[in-house]
Amino acid sequence: MPDIVDRETRSRMMSGIRGKDTKPELLIRKGLHARGFRFRLHSSRVPGRPDLILPRYHAAIFVHGCFWHSHACHLFRMPGTRTEFWKAKLERNRHRDAEVREVLLKNGWRILVIWECALKGKYRLDPDEVLDRATAWVRGDETEGEIAGRSV
Numbered sequence: 001m002p003d004i005v006d007r008e009t010r011s012r013m014m015s016g017i018r019g020k021d022t023k024p025e026l027l028i029r030k031g032l033h034a035r036g037f038r039f040r041l042h043s044s045r046v047p048g049r050p051d052l053i054l055p056r057y058h059a060a061i062f063v064h065g066c067f068w069h070s071h072a073c074h075l076f077r078m079p080g081t082r083t084e085f086w087k088a089k090l091e092r093n094r095h096r097d098a099e100v101r102e103v104l105l106k107n108g109w110r111i112l113v114i115w116e117c118a119l120k121g122k123y124r125l126d127p128d129e130v131l132d133r134a135t136a137w138v139r140g141d142e143t144e145g146e147i148a149g150r151s152v
């Protein structure tokens with residue numbers, strides 16, 4: 001396993017758990033809540049079970065782990081062991097992300113992806129900036145949005 005994978009991600013990889021209630025996700029939830037937004041979490045009635053949905057705004061928000069979603073940033077590196085296994089797994093994740101995106105858009109959802117590197121690591125942004133940008137996107141009318149760390 002690569003050194004670059006932090007302890008939280010590593011333990012998630014080992015245990016097979018991922019992508020739920022991560023630190024970046026909790027920060028986004030708390031921040032949006034403090035800004036007066038109300039949302040639902042991991043709604044199984046919405047394709048891809050977005051981390052947050054704000055039905056009033058037709059907005060689905062994903063807080064993506066950079067490893068699991070193969071983000072082209074410094075937090076991602078293909079593991080040096082069991083490489084073929086990880087390649088196949090991450091490739092499946094990519095396909096799934098693309099499918100989910102298509103279905104959501106077709107169903108009238110807007111999609112915001114907040115990458116882990118926006119909130120973690122040396123290129124992270126100020127959390128208030130992330131939340132301001134997320135807030136502006138939710139209130140705006142762009143169909144898709146993305147917030148990433150400064151290196152991307």
Ligand SMILES: [Zn+2]
Nearest residue numbers: 066071073117
């Ligand atoms: Zn990233």
